[in-house]
Amino acid sequence: MTTEGRSAHILDVLTTEFGDAIALDPPAFRRKFRKMAASPFAFYRGSASLFYADMTGSFADEAFLEDRTSRVWIHGDLHAENFGTYMNASGVLVFNVNDFDEAYVGPYVWDLKRFAASVALIGYAKALSDETIGELVARFSQAYLAELHGISHGGDDAIGALTLETTSGVLHRVLQQARLHTRVALLDVETTIENYDRRFTVMEGRYPVDEETRKTVETAFLDYLTTLPSVSEVEHTIKDFALRKGVGIGSAGLPSYNMLLEGHTQALENDVILYMKQAQVPAVARYITDEKVRGYFKHQGHRTAESQRALQAYADPWLGYTTLNGVGQMVAEVSPYSTDLDWGDVNEPEELASVVGDLGTAVARMHSVADDESSHDLVDFSTEDAIVSVIDGDEKGFTAMLVDFAHAYGAQARTDHQLFVDLFRNGRLPGL
Secondary structure (H helix, E strand, C coil): CCHHHHHHHHHHHHHHHHHHHHHHCHHHHHHHHHHHHCCHHHHHHHCHHHHHHHHCCCCCCCCCCCCHHHCEEECCCCCCCCEEEEECCCCCEEEEECCCCCCEEECHHHHHHHHHHHHHHHHHHCCCCHHHHHHHHHHHHHHHHHHHHHHHHHCHHHCCCEECCCCCHHHHHHHHHHHHCCHHHHHHHHEEEECCEEEECCCCCEECCCHHHHHHHHHHHHHHHCCCCCCCCHHHCEEEEEEEECCCCCCCCCEEEEEEECCCCCCHHHCEEEEEEECCCCHHHHHCCCHHHHCCCCCHHHHHHHHHHHHCCCCCCCCEEEEECCEEEEEEECCCCCCECCHHHCCCHHHHHHHHHHHHHHHHHHHHHCCCCCCCCCCCCCHHHHHHHHHCCCHHHHHHHHHHHHHHHHHHHHHHHHHHHHHHHCCCCCCC
C-alpha cells in the first residue's frame, strides 16, 4: 500500500470509529488526538480500531486458529500498559491485567499479537535491538504457553495469581507500593469533611450535579445494586454525587458520575467512591460477526462488567452495570489499591524479560479463567485445552509467528503514527 493509500485507510478507520463522537464534542477529541500524537505507543494505545481493521485486512492470518479458538473471551486491548494491581474480593492484592473496556469474544491470538506489538514499540523507544525485542516477545510467548499447558493438565484449580507471596523483582515492588496506599489517603484527596460528614472536593474536571440529574443517577444506582452480590443497607446510602468528563485517553467526551457511599460502618474512614461511566462499543466488535456473541449482552455496560467477571478471577466486588437514560453503564469502585506498572522504571533487558514473562503467565491465566467452568455460558468449552490443541506441539512455530508479527506491526505502527500526526496537524481529520 502506498503512503497516501495508508493515510487514507487510517483516516477512514478513525472517522468510522470516532466520527459520531467527534461531532458531539470536538474539543475532547482534539485533546485525545494530541495525546495520541505524543508518541507511537500513545497512538497505538488510542487506535485499537486500526489494529483490528488490519487483523482482518492486510495483516490477516489464520495460523493457529480454528472455530473454537476464534471465539475465546479476549481482553480486546492487551497492550503493555494495561496491567496493574487491584484488591480482589478475597482481600488479596493481585497484579493482573486491567482495563476491560474493550473486552469481547474473538480470536485469542489477537490479544497476544496486540501485546507483542506493544512490546516492540516499548523496546524501540528504549533503543533496544531487534534481536533483544525478539527475545522479549519470545519470553512472553514461552511463559504464556508454559502456563497454559500447566492449567490444561492441572485443571482450573491450577490457576494461580501474581501476589505478594508469588512475585519478585519489579512486580513485587509494584504490589508493595499498592500495599502502602490507604482508603483514607484516597478519601483525603477526593473529598472534604463538612458538617461532620464527607463531600466531594471541588476540583478541575469535576462538576456538581443538579437535583434532576441526581435523581436520575440514583435510580440507575438502585438498578445497579441488583447486579451485585449482597451488600449491607448502610452501603446503599449515597452521600454525594459529582460529574466527571473525558477521564483517560479512551473516554474522550464521555460523562462519568462519581458517587460517594457510606462504607460498611458509619465511620468516615471506610467510605467508598464508585464511578458510573458510559460503556462504548469495543473496537474489536466491528470485526466479529458471530451472532451468538452479538446477541448475548443486554447493553455495553453489561458486556463490560460480564467480560471483566469472566476474565478476572475474584473481580472487584463493586463491579456491576446499569442503564442511565437508556444507555448502558459500567459501575465499579475507585480503588485506593490500584497501581499501574510503570515501564519507565524498567529498562534493562534482564528486568524486562522477567516482567514480560510474568505478564505472559498472567495472560494465560486470564484466557483460562473465562471458559466452561466459569459463571457464564458464552464460551462453553475449555479454552486452555482448545488453544493447546490448535498449537499441537508447534510451540517454536507459534513463538516465531508472534516475534515476526511484533517486528512487522511495530514498524507499521511507527509509520502510522507519523501519518496520523500529518493528518491531524494539516486539518484532514473531519470535525476537528
